[in-house]
Amino acid sequence: MNKLTIYIDDKQFQAEPGKSILEVCREHDIEILTMCHLKGVNDVGACRLCLVEIEGMSKLLSACTTKITANMVIHTKTERIKKYQRITTELFFAERNHVCAVCVANGTCELQDLGYKVGMDHIRYPFLFPKCEVDTSHPWYVMDQNRCIMCTRCVRVCNEVEGAHNWDVKNRGYQVRIISDFDTPWGESITCTSCGKCLQACPTGALWPKAIVQGQMKKNPEIIDELMERRKMIL
Amino acid sequence: MKSGSSLLDAELHKTDPRVKLIAAKLKKENFKPDALIEVLHTAQNVYGHLPLNVLAYISKALSLPPSRVYSTVTFYHFFSLKSKGEHTCLVCTGTACYVKGAQVILNEIESKIGLRPGQVSADNQLGIQVARCIGACGLAPAVVLDDEVQGKVTLGEIINKIIDKMAAK
Amino acid sequence: MNRQDLKTIIYAEKAKVENNKYKHKIGVCCGAGCISSGSEEVLKKLQEEVTTRGLDHDVEIIPTGCMGPCNQGPLMKYLPDHTIYQKVDCSNIAAIVQSQIIDKKPIEHLLLFADTREKPFRDAREDPFFKSQLKIVLRNCGQLNPERIEDFLVHDGYQALDKTLCEMSPEDVIAEIKHSRLRGRGGAGYPTGLKWETVYKYVNDQKYVICNGDEGDPGAFMDRSVLEGNPHRVLEGMAIAGYAIGATKGYAYIRGEYPLAIKRFETAIKQARKMGLLGTDILGSNFSFDVEVRIGAGAFVCGEETALIASIEGKRGTPRPRPPFPAEFGLWGKPTLINNVETFASISPIIINGGEWYSEIGTPKSAGTKVFALAGKINYSGLIEVPMGTSLREIVFDIGGGMQGGGEFKAAQTGGPSGGCIPAGHLDVKMDYEALTNLGSIMGSGGLIIMDQTSDMVDVARFFMEFCMDESCGKCLPCRVGTKMMCDLLQKICDNRATQIDLDRLEELAIYVKETSLCGLGGSAPNPLLSTLRHFRNEYQNRLIRHEQKDQIEVPSNIQV
Amino acid sequence: MNRKKIATVWLGGCSGCHMSLLDIDELILEVAKLADIVKSPIVDCKELPDVDIALIEGSVTSDEHMNELLHIRKHAKVLVALGDCAVMTNVTGMRNYFPLKEVFDAAYVDAVSNDSEGSVPGHPALLHLNDKVVPLPEVVDVDFVIPGCPPGADAIFYVLSEFLNDRIPDLNETKKLRYG
Incomplete structure (x- = not known):
């Protein structure tokens, strides 16, 4: 297939049509910050961290959901984008109750990493301090809404990879929460297979195994993509 | 749960x-x-x-x-997991009603009847709801009592009607 | 039914009207506003009155769609004189029948606007309220019985569909619409012809037409009135669109809050099917088209096209990023055309009278007429239709009869929670898409709320922000958290607890949310805030406390448990 | 010799940040070359004199903290929020999800160790807890923040030495930024 010529941050690249801007950037080690993107499941464009400027477009577009077109001129690191990435990060921290000091994912958390990458030293917006539930009813796992950033990676992994669709989202606006079945305790779910893929997919310490304590969480989100690749070979 | x-x-x-x-x-x-x-x-x-x-x-x-x-x-706001009460009083808070004092009506309901939007009385007789515009802007402020639109309501009148509804079981 | 059959029916119906055995005709407005004021009672009582007087054979009584001046309802119109009686109730019906029908002279003090005008008009068409209007979309609203397809047929109903199917190719139809320069009436004002052409060009075995009747703006009821007053007009527009783009299936997504509109539209569909104006092989043209109603379940965001599609598919109404646009990848992944109710209702007049005719109405960039739902602190509120480019002053003072209680005009809010306000200094603005955008507002779907000096603009911004916060779907972060933060900050300003830093932060957030949100809801949620800041910044500034004063106040408690 | 004055203050926190400050070990001598620590939990001084740098650990949880912080703001040239509690409330903020009464009851009434006989202490001389815990930037202008629970000793020393040498530190540039 004929490759397309595109320009990213003033450099020229050849890329296959049908690929997203994000895929092309990742191939060439151009850093694009993401939270809701997880290789192996469908993109939803919800976190808005991967927004890029495209010449000729008035709107910022999410790199994960926008396919490349011929002669596209893309800017990924303008001052405007950097500024918005920082605000997005701050809003993530202010939305729920992220207490790194007591979190299992301290040190391996993608949200923490994001904060370092955008150089966020403090949060300028008032914290919302919502009251959130912690579901410990599952024999092995815990779901802590305090640490959830609503990236819905667990929802998509459970639905698209495991096929169980235990997780979904309830309510709307800032009151959205991840739910299991009819918002019933996870331990009583009739759909969950306890496969644990959602734990691997979760970028923060919202989903974790009971056996560990602060700072011990090891995550391997890449496993999802590997799994999907292996499945293709079996077929 | x-x-x-x-x-x-x-x-x-x-x-x-x-x-x-x-x-x-x-x-x-x-x-x-x-x-x-x-x-x-x-x-x-x-x-x-x-x-x-x-x-x-x-x-x-x-x-x-x-x-x-x-x-x-x-x-969806239309669907409710909980009973909305035998009688419902829905106060429109659309822009026209807002300009004409929907909030005052809600305050009055709260002070006289003791219910806020989304609440149902203890005996399940009355539920108070709000709607984001029922499209009867010409009649602002509007309140819907049991599916019946009351237009251009005044405070005393609407409170009396609500109390009558609650009494008539 | 073929073309000839339709003509036969229309001739028969027209003949019926011409050889009218009735000497008098009385329409009772059964639009939602008048029904709320008790017009159904009036209709019943009127029928009784006429029967007791033995006038059944002389007086025809019809329920009609919205007549316009909704806050004067229930309205009753005597034809052919176009005499309108306002605030009719069961007690004065006998007198009206006696005076108007028997004595043949109207009762002056019961006429429309009799309580506010020095001399009310016997022919309501002479009244400035109607005189300044130009009704294209609403033309037959308030004249025909929306629940009878025959009434519509008499008023050139389905003539446009007949013309397109039998005389025009899909390309012709699209060219005609393009020529008319009609722009989408849902708010964004995208050229309708261009949109049709895009969907037409995508080749697919299945395409869809969707009518967006999820009118969620608080303070807007244009679509509702059109659906209730003339549902067949919308249906006809949808069928023409289906023919033009090559779709065989349409969905009308109507707000669940509008039960009457749903009922009448469903009735219209049944009648049209029965007459063969929907279904297979319409008018013997090989073209097949059918429409189904989907009822909204109370989510403002479903007015956004991708969310609306998700909702029709039975899912949470959350939008998805565009591109791909619905024209390419829409309902069930098929090319889909989505237009607003008012847009579809504008189609048949364009087909009948030609695109040229339509394009000459209005302003160079915004052709045609626009329906507004006029409400707020104004004397006559209701449903109006004016040519694009009519000045706000004309709308407020000529049509609306000026400010209520002699108040002072402060601002007009257009476009609801996605729009902005027009301050008194711009009363002479010619209302069209560009002019409103230049003022930092938008045309929107047509809600027009007039505010007087008692309105607090910061609180108005807070009101709309709270609305957007409640209606945010929660999918993307900027809208989900941003609207909540902005709402809290606005509350802080309203409570006189905020400093200049808070205001700066609020402005920064507003622009951030506008530029980064996934869909139009978040993208336009900051508009009322930005617009009031632009025109009424001093009202914000006056509320701020100085930074040094901060240590005298309590700890900010903008934290919700 | 223009020696600078440093104050370190302990508001609503666990003193871990101060422990981390002590962890700079012998480098404290480097600090001592340029400045005096005039007020600190480890210095016996009741009044706060005007200082060049104030390092403040912990968040604002009570009226006393509030007054102290406002006082320091007036007397410090550079106010540094030290540690996650001061910067973003951290663990101390975890009571914000509950009404204050529930928090008191949990601690003084319902706790098992109370043998169901406890009551909430109400002596007027006791400090008065605010309804909500807030981080320093929500109350006063903060000139610099060092997040971390606790911040690393190297980060603290780096910031101190930069300010003492009239330079502005940059945690991000120097890869010393960390939370938790």
Whole structure:
């Protein structure tokens, strides 16, 4: 297939049509910050961290959901984008109750990493301090809404990879929460297979195994993509 | 939280005429999963709200995961998981009504009747709700008492009407 | 039914009207506003009155769609004189029948606007309220019985469909619409012809037409009135669109809050099917088209096209990023055309009278007329239709009869929670898409709320922000958290607890949310805030406390448990 | 010799940040070459004199903290929020999800160790807890923040030495930024 010529941050690249801007950037080690993107499941464009400027477009577009077109001129690191990435990060921290000091994912958390990458030293917006539930009813796992950033990676992994669709989202606006079945305790779910893929997919310490304590969480989100690749070979 | 597994085991009363209405709707829609919202409308109409066992029934009938059904129900303001009360008083808070003092009406209801939007009286007689514009802007401020639109309401009059509703069981 | 059959029916109906055995005709407005004021009672009582007087054979009584001046309802119109009686109730019906029908002279003090005008008009068409209007979309609203397809047929109903199917190719139809320069009436004002052409060009075995009747703006009821007053007009527009783009299936997504509109539209569909104006092989043209109603379940965001599609598919109404646009990847992944109710209702007049005719109405960039739902602190509120480019002053003072209680005009809010306000200094603005955008507002779907000096603009911004916060779907972060933060900050300003830093932060957030949100809801949620800041910044500034004063106040408690 | 004055203050926190400050070990001598620590939990001084740098650990949880912080703001040239509690409330903020009464009851009434006989202490001389815990930037202008629970000793020393040498530190540039 004929490759397309595109320009990213003033450099020229050849890329296959049908690929997203994000895929092309990742191939060439151009850093694009993401939270809701997880290789192996469908993109939803919800976190808005991967927004890029495209010449000729008035709107910022999410790199994960926008396919490349011929002669596209893309800017990924303008001052405007950097500024918005920082605000997005701050809003993530202010939305729920992220207490790194007591979190299992301290040190391996993608949200923490994001904060370092955008150089966020403090949060300028008032914290919302919502009251959130912690579901410990599952024999092995815990779901802590305090640490959830609503990236819905667990929802998509459970639905698209495991096929169980235990997780979904309830309510709307800032009151959205991840739910299991009819918002019933996870331990009583009739759909969950306890496969644990959602734990691997979760970028923060919202989903974790009971056996560990602060700072011990090891995550391997890449496993999802590997799994999907292996499945293709079996077929 | 209610127990999840026990819920799905709960069979709806087959003789309940309301279940039959839902079953008829399901059949009419050919049990297509994309008819979920249409079926929920029917269920909400016949039950007044959407009890969890009804949702479990619908989820099974349409072969949809429980969380998919629950998430759809909680997304739309029209659907309610809880009973809204025998009588309902819905105060329009659309822009025209807002400009003409919908908030004052809500304050008055709270001080005289002791209920805020979304609340139902202890005896389940009256539920107070708000709507984002019922499209009767020419009659602002408007209140809907049991499906009957009261236009250009005044404070004393509307409170009396509500109290009458509560008294007439 | 073929073309000839339709003509036969129309001739027969027209003949019936011409050889009218009735000497008098009385229309009772059964639009939602008048029904709320009790017009159904009036209709019943009127029928009784006429029967008791033995006038059944002389007086025809019809329920009609919205007549316009909704806050004067229930309205009753005597034809052919166009005499309108306002605030009719059961007690004065006998007198009206006696005076108007028997004595043949109207009762002056019961006429429309009799309580506010020095001399009310016997022919309501002479009244400035109607005189300044130009009704294209609403032309037959308030004249025909919306529940009878025959009434519509008499008023050139389905003539446009007949013309397109029998005389025009899909390309012709698209060219005509393009020529008319009609722009989408849902708010964004995208050229309708261009949109049709895009969907037409995508080749697919299945395409869809969707009519967006999820009118969620608080303070807007244009679509509702059109659907209730003339549902067949919308249906006809949808069928023409289906023919033009090559779709065989349409969906009308109507707000659940509008039960009457749903009922009448469903009736219309049944009648049209029965007459063969929907279904297979319409008018013997090989073209097949059918429409289904989907009822909204109370989510403002479903007015956004991708969310609306998700909702029709039975899912949470959350939008998805565009591109791909619905024209390419829409309902069930098929090319889909989505237009607003008012847009579809504008189609048949364009087909009948030609695109040229339509394009000459209005302003160079915004052709045609626009329906507004006029409300707020104004004397006559209701449903109006004016040519694009009519000045706000004309709308407020000529049509609306000026400010209520002699108040002072402060601002007009357009476009609801996605729009902005027009301050008194711009009363002479010619209302069209560009002019409103230049003022930092938008045309929107047509809600027009007039505010007087008692309105607090910061609180107005807070009101709309709270609305957007409640209606945010929660999918993307900027809208989900941003609207909540902005709402809290606005509350802080309203409570006189905020400093200049808070205001700066609020402005920064507003622009951030506007530029980064996934869909139009978040993208326009900051508009009322930005617009009031632009025109009424001093009202914000006056509320701020100085930074040094901060240590005198309590700890900010903008934290919700 | 223009020696600078440093104050370190302990508001609503666990003193871990001060422990981390002590962890700079012998480098404290480097600090001592340029400045005096005039007020600190480890210095016996009741009044706060005007200082060049104030390092403040912990968040604002009570009226006393509030007054102290406002006082320091007036007397410090550079106010540094030290540690996650001061910067973003951290663990101390975890009571914000509950009404204050529930928090008191949990601690003084319902706790098992109370043998069901406890009551909420109400002596007027006791400090008065605010309804909500807030981080320093919500109350006063903060000139610099060092997040971390606790911040690393190297980060603290780096910031101190930069300010003492009239330079502005940059945690991000120097890869010393960390939370938790």
